[in-house]
Amino acid sequence: MKKPIEFIDLKAQAVVLGDDIKLSMDKVLSHGKFIMGPEVYELEKKLSDFTGAKYVTSCASGTDALLMALMAMDIGPGHAVFTSPFTFIATAEVICLLGAVPVFVDIDENTFNLDPEKFEKAIEDFHKNPRHRGLAPKCVIPVDIFGLPADYKAINEIADHHQLKVIEDGAQSLGSRSGEKMAGNLADMAATSFFPAKPLGCYGDGGAIFTNDESLNEKLVSIRVHGMGRHKYENIRIGINGRLDTLQAAILISKLKIFESELKKREMIARKYREKLDGLVQLQKIPDNCLSSWAQFSFLCRDRNSLISQLDSQKIPSAVYYPKPLHLQPAFSTLNYKKGDFPVAETVSETILSIPIHPYLSDEEIDYITETIQNSLRN
Ligand SMILES: Cc1ncc(COP(=O)(O)O)c(C=O)c1O
Structure with missing residues (x-):
């Protein structure tokens, strides 16, 4: 072997990207709009075209993407959120951060994704379990593990039947497909990550939330900047500082080309x-x-x-x-x-x-x- 085998080879990718990435970054350095600069909106439009999801709100990380999606759905104390125990901690951590309770459902032994049959059983048995006293099930976060979309056809149907919302944890799955649809467009909302090691990664932290629901997206845009209203010093809800850096957006626009x-x-x-x-x-x-x-x-x-x-x-x-x-x-x-x-x-x-x-x-x-x-x- 001429060179060591890399687990992820960002240096080889940088060679392919050549000057394009540097030119995109130089453009940001010269216009100086480091926060919410034009590249942020350009990237969101490109990601919407790419995934087919009508609205895309970029944000500071995949963790923030999940957190903001739950916040937009008003998840909080007294709520239960179903999810997989076979995932990165962020998926369940954000549920606890909001004072809600994660309820784990086992995975399918072949796909390693949340098992729809076990999910349905977990809903049916929910109130039999003393652990769930005082809790109302509100939502499910299936995880597209290793890049493979969960079984959204089955999960959406079950969730719909029980009036639960579905948030796709697509941190690993941007670019994947299920039938005619792409990850990001498979549930009520989806969250992805641009962590450098992800299929589409930036040179730091970054993330995005996808939805086809205009009112949910309006809430996301507000939550991203401290719950802003018509302008940033009108605060109409509790939010976070969840913005994606303009430089990272420029890097992602360049990487999207390949x-x-x-x-x-x-x-x-x-x-x-x-x-x-x-x-x-x-x-x-x-x-x-x-x-x-x-x-x-x-x-x-x-x-x-x-x-x-x-x-x-x-x-x-x-x-x-x-x-x-x-x-x-x-x-x-x-x-x-x-x-x-x-x-x-x-x-x-x-x-x-x-x-x-x-x-x-x-x-x-x-x-x-x-x-x-x-x-x-x-x-
Ligand atoms: C399944 C899953 N969810 C959420 C996240 C969190 O993303 P980030 O590291 O961008 O906050 C990751 C990242 O590793 C992940 O793999």
Whole structure:
């Protein structure tokens, strides 16, 4: 191998972007509108065109995107929000920040996304559980794990039937598809992240919220700037400082130009991996009508530690997303969940492994990675 294999190769991406990204940043430096400059609105329009969602409100991070979406839906004390225990902490953290209560629902063993059947059962059994006394279920946040959209057809239908709202945690899934629709346009609202390692990442923190509902979007625009009304010194609700920097917006506009070709490369790499690893590991199931954005290429492997050592010894980076499901995290200990409550999320956390899938992996690197895994698991 000529150069070390990177888990995410932003340097190779920077070479492809060439001067374009620097020119976009220079433009911001010369106009000097660092807060809510014209690039912020240009990016929002481009993301609306890209996803098909009518309204896009950019913001300071994926965490803020989720928080603002919940705030726009007036989620607060006395409310319960269903979500997956197999996700990054931010998904459930924002529910607690607003004084509401996360109610975890186990994942599907094949897609690793929230299981619609278990979701329906959790709603039906909700009031039988003494833990839920005094709580009203309001909303569900399915997570598009590793870039694969959750089963929104089923989840939206169940949520609708029980008058619950649906917020897509699409932090990892911008660019993915479910049927004819793109992530960002699959539920009442969606949140995404532009953290540098995400499929569309900026050079710092950033995020966006998507919706087709004009009144929800009006609230988001207000919440983003301290609950502003007609101007920023008229404050009509409690909000946050949740703005996306103009410089980050300029970087994202530049990166959007190559995003579709990057997504195609991720898909090609995923196909190669799947062909070569099928039967050796348990691959994430991608339903026929879905295209993942492949934020991560992850599979289940019973002897994970030994495979990680083999990969390490061949200088191949790997990562465990996520080693502990949220219901077992000390941060949520007051919710009184215990080991065994969500067996699928627990088993997946114990056996999941992610390998490099950035768009700049060469065929030689893909072969080297798959051969190392094959040799390790066949021995
Ligand atoms: C599923 C999920 N939700 C939310 C977030 C939070 O995004 P950010 O890091 O931009 O705040 C992340 C980021 O890692 C994530 O993976």
